Amino acid sequence: MCDELNRILKQRELLFGNQQCWIINKSNISGSGVFTNKSYETGEIIFRDTPIVIGPRSSVLPPACVSCMKMGVPLITCSKGCRLPVCNSECENTISHERECRLLLEFSVKKGEFWSPLLYRALTALRCLLVSDEEKKLIKCLSANKKTNHIEMLFLKKELLKNFSDEEEQFLNLSCAVLSGTAFETELGEGKIKASLRGLYPLAGMMNHSCVPNTQHYFLLENNIQTMYVVATCPIPEGMELTTHYSYLFWPTIIRRHFLFATKQFWCTCNRCGDPTEFDTNLSALECNCGGLILPLCSIDMKSDWKCGSCDEVVPASKLPFAKPLEVLNKSETTSGYKMKYFSIIEKFEQVWSVGHKNTPYEALTDEELENKEKITKELIALNNSLKLGDSRIKGLLSLELYDTFKEKINRNNFIEDEEEIDWVRENAKKILNIAIE
Numbered sequence: 001m002c003d004e005l006n007r008i009l010k011q012r013e014l015l016f017g018n019q020q021c022w023i024i025n026k027s028n029i030s031g032s033g034v035f036t037n038k039s040y041e042t043g044e045i046i047f048r049d050t051p052i053v054i055g056p057r058s059s060v061l062p063p064a065c066v067s068c069m070k071m072g073v074p075l076i077t078c079s080k081g082c083r084l085p086v087c088n089s090e091c092e093n094t095i096s097h098e099r100e101c102r103l104l105l106e107f108s109v110k111k112g113e114f115w116s117p118l119l120y121r122a123l124t125a126l127r128c129l130l131v132s133d134e135e136k137k138l139i140k141c142l143s144a145n146k147k148t149n150h151i152e153m154l155f156l157k158k159e160l161l162k163n164f165s166d167e168e169e170q171f172l173n174l175s176c177a178v179l180s181g182t183a184f185e186t187e188l189g190e191g192k193i194k195a196s197l198r199g200l201y202p203l204a205g206m207m208n209h210s211c212v213p214n215t216q217h218y219f220l221l222e223n224n225i226q227t228m229y230v231v232a233t234c235p236i237p238e239g240m241e242l243t244t245h246y247s248y249l250f251w252p253t254i255i256r257r258h259f260l261f262a263t264k265q266f267w268c269t270c271n272r273c274g275d276p277t278e279f280d281t282n283l284s285a286l287e288c289n290c291g292g293l294i295l296p297l298c299s300i301d302m303k304s305d306w307k308c309g310s311c312d313e314v315v316p317a318s319k320l321p322f323a324k325p326l327e328v329l330n331k332s333e334t335t336s337g338y339k340m341k342y343f344s345i346i347e348k349f350e351q352v353w354s355v356g357h358k359n360t361p362y363e364a365l366t367d368e369e370l371e372n373k374e375k376i377t378k379e380l381i382a383l384n385n386s387l388k389l390g391d392s393r394i395k396g397l398l399s400l401e402l403y404d405t406f407k408e409k410i411n412r413n414n415f416i417e418d419e420e421e422i423d424w425v426r427e428n429a430k431k432i433l434n435i436a437i438e
């Protein structure tokens with residue numbers, strides 16, 4: 001399997017002019033993974049990847065033109081009867097749309113006056129039928145979600161009158177499972193109005209998950225291809241496995257692990273998940289009535305007791321507020337009366353993203369509010385560092401917020417403790433986010 005993958009991926013890479021500095025090998029984390037062939041510095045690009053297919057996500061989201069993927073423009077129904085939304089006749093006549101349009105017509109799309117949201121949501125899976133034979137082989141090598149009964153198949157069957165052949169049906173089912181197991185979310189569009197898409201990036205899709213990943217990625221539209229760049233977030237020695245993350249990294253262990261299980265069907269056992277204190281950040285802790293912190297005795301055993309580090313109170317798993325951990329995400333107070341320390345972290349993030357923006361622009365802030373924004377932004381950057389997340393995207397965004405806070409302080413001639421820090425923070429944001437900053 002690794003040999004076949006290396007061969008096809010290498011050929012693909014040459015097609016896009018990259019130089020191979022990675023290899024697919026057996027992984028100690030799970031199955032196969034991507035390994036480096038040389039060492040990398042923080043911020044260095046490791047590889048570029050291009051999607052086998054890209055298109056709408058299967059969930060309910062505002063639609064975009066299926067050709068140019070523009071959102072927020074009036075959409076019309078393709079006049080040839082495929083019932084997909086396009087924004088004008090030019091988009092209706094692109095080569096890529098004509099191919100999928102023809103395919104849909106071959107399967108006899110049910111008649112209808114308007115474009116079909118169901119076909120729109122199933123389109124990315126359907127596009128898998130149109131890829132080259134070599135790319136079909138690649139799809140067959142990628143990790144598939146174990147779930148069956150894919151919603152896209154239901155949508156297609158509802159909107160098409162003709163049946164798929166057994167071979168087509170099997171490949172479509174597999175494509176749905178691979179999309180759900182391996183696709184990356186991405187956005188296309190200008191300004192704030194962006195279409196939410198998913199793309200099957202075969203090399204990046206071979207990277208295993210870690211809650212302390214050593215890479216992050218960003219997308220650039222190059223020659224009309226939504227290209228993914230995978231970058232080192234810390235120094236990576238030659239031969240090391242490259243890891244990415246499939247869950248939000250500031251969630252506490254119990255939530256990350258349940259999320260990974262719900263979406264990708266595995267229980268993560270990385271170093272961070274195995275450490276009840278999450279590298280001394282206590283991000284997972286519950287606040288005890290005595291003022292101490294309650295932590296799991298074994299953080300990778302979902303049946304483990306939890307214990308307060310100050311008063312030694314033991315909370316059995318059955319009394320924990322996590323009967324349904326993912327529901328905890330929507331509540332600030334947990335049902336059993338214990339508050340999660342994590343909620344104070346969410347509050348801080350919310351403050352950082354809102355103060356200085358929208359209803360409270362920088363000019364309207366009091367000096368005290370400005371100081372507070374600086375303080376909590378620095379706290380969150382420190383938390384990023386304690387969690388060993390290196391030059392993560394969040395650190396880049398936080399650095400940008402801190403830089404804007406410093407700029408406002410300079411405008412006001414307010415005291416700045418460490419003037420060199422301003423340049424350092426600006427350079428950090430620039431480097432991590434790959435953007436120009438004045």
Ligand SMILES: C[S@@+](CC[C@H](N)C(=O)[O-])C[C@H]1O[C@@H](n2cnc3c(N)ncnc32)[C@H](O)[C@@H]1O
Pocket residue numbers: 027029030031032033141142143181182205206207208209210264265266267268269270
């Ligand atoms: C995108 S694939 C990664 C490549 C995969 N290892 C392979 O051999 O095809 C994702 C799947 O790999 C496995 N996986 C990834 N990271 C993992 C981890 N940290 N622990 C356990 N399994 C993991 C899970 O089965 C997951 O659904």
